[in-house]
Amino acid sequence: MRVLVVGGGGREHALCWKLTQSPKLTRLYAAPGNPGMAQLAECFPIPVMDIDGLVALAQRERIDLTVVGPEDPMAAGIADRFEAEGLRVFGPSQRAAEIESSKAFALGLMHKYDIPTADYAAFTDPEQAEAYLKRKRPPFVVKADGLAAGKGVVICPTIEEAREAVHEMMVQRHFGDSGGTVVIMDYLEGEEASILAVTDGEDIAVLAPAQDHKRIFDGDRGPNTGGMGAYAPAPVVTDAVLSDVRERVLLRTLRAMKAEGRPYKGVLYAGIILTADGPKVIEFNCRFGDPETQVVLPLLEADLLDLFLAACEGRVKEVSLPSPRRASACVVVASEGYPGDHRKGRPISGLEEVERIPGTVVFHAGTAQKEGRIVTSGGRVLGVTAIADDLRSAITRAYEAAGQIRFDGVYYRKDIGHRALKRT
Ligand SMILES: Nc1ncnc2c1ncn2[C@@H]1O[C@H](COP(=O)(O)OP(=O)(O)O)[C@@H](O)[C@H]1O
Numbered sequence: 091m092r093v094l095v096v097g098g099g100g101r102e103h104a105l106c107w108k109l110t111q112s113p114k115l116t117r118l119y120a121a122p123g124n125p126g127m128a129q130l131a132e133c134f135p136i137p138v139m140d141i142d143g144l145v146a147l148a149q150r151e152r153i154d155l156t157v158v159g160p161e162d163p164m165a166a167g168i169a170d171r172f173e174a175e176g177l178r179v180f181g182p183s184q185r186a187a188e189i190e191s192s193k194a195f196a197l198g199l200m201h202k203y204d205i206p207t208a209d210y211a212a213f214t215d216p217e218q219a220e221a222y223l224k225r226k227r228p229p230f231v232v233k234a235d236g237l238a239a240g241k242g243v244v245i246c247p248t249i250e251e252a253r254e255a256v257h258e259m260m261v262q263r264h265f266g267d268s269g270g271t272v273v274i275m276d277y278l279e280g281e282e283a284s285i286l287a288v289t290d291g292e293d294i295a296v297l298a299p300a301q302d303h304k305r306i307f308d309g310d311r312g313p314n315t316g317g318m319g320a321y322a323p324a325p326v327v328t329d330a331v332l333s334d335v336r337e338r339v340l341l342r343t344l345r346a347m348k349a350e351g352r353p354y355k356g357v358l359y360a361g362i363i364l365t366a367d368g369p370k371v372i373e374f375n376c377r378f379g380d381p382e383t384q385v386v387l388p389l390l391e392a393d394l395l396d397l398f399l400a401a402c403e404g405r406v407k408e409v410s411l412p413s414p415r416r417a418s419a420c421v422v423v424a425s426e427g428y429p430g431d432h433r434k435g436r437p438i439s440g441l442e443e444v445e446r447i448p449g450t451v452v453f454h455a456g457t458a459q460k461e462g463r464i465v466t467s468g469g470r471v472l473g474v475t476a477i478a479d480d481l482r483s484a485i486t487r488a489y490e491a492a493g494q495i496r497f498d499g500v501y502y503r504k505d506i507g508h509r510a511l512k513r514t
């Protein structure tokens with residue numbers, strides 16, 4: 091089978107890495123890919139939003155399956171376009187992807203179908219949003235409705251901060267049209283987890299529950315980032331929690347989407363807070379998480395290509411995934427200054443040394459090839475991932491490996507997995 095992976099970050103590198111383990115794979119393509127992916131796939135410099143270009147590539151190379159990594163092309167209707175051309179694609183339709191691309195839609199759906207989440211209200215008028223804030227108690231969670239690259243959510247301890255957030259989103263349009271509608275959601279107290287499932291719209295195959303680390307500094311301080319590391323399985327998600335999320339969140343959501351005429355296929359990712367009242371959804375994503383994918387896929391003892399085909403062909407019912415027997419951790423190695431301004435083009439060393447450490451794999455995120463060397467080209471540069479029999483060993487091994495990576499201005503968090511380690 092000829093498979094195309096769309097995207098060029100750590101998530102897509104992990105997808106390629108896992109797909110190459112499938113005996114069914116004959117040829118792997120990526121667009122645009124990155125230098126890490128280039129070791130596994132033939133890369134074409136087509137941007138993820140150039141849907142015409144991607145369709146043309148899939149037709150020319152007779153691709154059997156296209157796997158889409160990021161949310162933007164999903165929200166732009168890449169799956170609909172591919173299917174209209176008779177091309178097989180793993181990912182939801184544009185209308186189904188609204189579960190991520192409109193937080194107001196997702197919250198409306200959850201309330202209509204009794205899927206556990208928090209109270210909320212959605213506004214297109216800033217004055218009405220302010221009036222609502224006056225009736226509620228802090229802390230407030232203010233969210234831009236649309237996609238905002240993980241920057242459109244502000245947790246506000248005071249009403250003044252919430253007003254400011256509403257003003258920035260709705261009036262100043264810091265996130266463009268994504269802030270035309272704003273959602274104000276009750277604050278949920280508890281530990282967070284990411285639960286990802288592969289689905290054909292009817293049945294699900296649930297992957298190892300993961301936890302990521304969004305803040306830049308140790309102790310979960312400082313500004314939010316795309317994600318500074320992750321681990322799986324997250325022990326806070328017990329078997330009981332997982333089966334609850336499976337029934338009351340994931341399966342209920344699939345039935346709801348079907349009832350709304352938006353059958354869902356692809357990855358359904360539930361962002362959960364484990365409250366004293368049980369798990370509640372803070373958001374859905376319509377694709378694999380980054381960096382959760384980098385820890386979830388190494389634990390998957392199944393053929394990923396088979397799983398994607400099962401989702402595309404409505405056969406997920408026949409799939410049963412073994413529970414993860416090992417544990418994994420990913421330390422994101424970033425450029426100093428990220429998520430703010432940071433330098434690029436710094437030569438990276440230590441990659442070969444790390445590859446020699448057993449149970450370790452380095453996923454490229456923000457790297458480029460320059461004069462025969464791998465250099466930094468983004469804020470999150472590498473996802474150094476290790477797998478071991480238990481979480482503590484996986485974390486230790488990931489840090490040993492991360493310590494081998496050298497470039498000018500290298501930065502990573504030192505406390506990935508701290509919540510899980512505290513439990514054991
Ligand atoms: N209702 C809520 N209560 C508490 N924290 C929340 C709530 N909603 C979001 N958050 C926090 O804000 C972060 C980002 O919100 P999320 O809805 O996941 O949006 P996005 O990933 O699109 O930025 C979450 O990871 C979580 O830490």
Ligand SMILES: [Mg+2]
Pocket residue numbers: 361373
């Ligand atoms: Mg999120």
